[in-house]
Amino acid sequence: MSRVGRKPISVPAGVEVKIADGTVTVKGKNGTLTQNVHPNIGVNLDGSALLVTRPNDEKENRALHGLTRSLLANMVTGVSEGFKKELDVNGVGYRVAKQGKDLVMNLGYSHQVIMSEIPGVSIEVPGPNKIIISGADKQLVGEFAAKVREKRPPEPYKGKGIKYSTEVIRRKEGKTGGKK
Secondary structure (H helix, E strand, O other): OHHHHHHHHOOOOOOOEEEEEOEEEEEEEEEEEEEEEEOEEEEEEOHHHHHHHHOOOOOOHHHHHHHHHOOOOOOOOHHHHEEEEEEEEEOOOOOOEEEEEEEEOOOOOOOOOOEOOOOEEEEEEOOOOOOEEEEEOHHHHHHHHHHHHHOOOOOOOOEEEEEEEEOOOOOOOOOOOOOE
């Protein structure tokens, strides 16, 4: 059996789980998330624990077992605590600011790059070189953070660009570094 899929998901107080017609709905203080579950996978609510089961050990069912459990665990964590990604902006003249619901970025282009908040994701700018993206849906937060980072990915020579706070940029030596 899958070690991930076998593990029960504890449902904290204040989180409501509904299972109906192959759809799991999780409701908490940060919002409501829904997920369709494959017909081969069973989901049961046992007291304050959510259990994911599979009918047999076929390859597809084994893969879906762990996947479904991870998705449901992320939903429970998202509606109770939420997820966030922190981005750092490095470079001379590179700045970010929030204007209303828009993220306005000066990234060395001849124009400003503007990105609007999408439903389910909130943007904070605590300083001119820091962006915090948060929300209940882990996939949505990660995807939006990746789109922001994509506007100016970090380059390996000077480290300029937008990077995740935990990301380590492997630096390269310039073209004169190898000469003697």
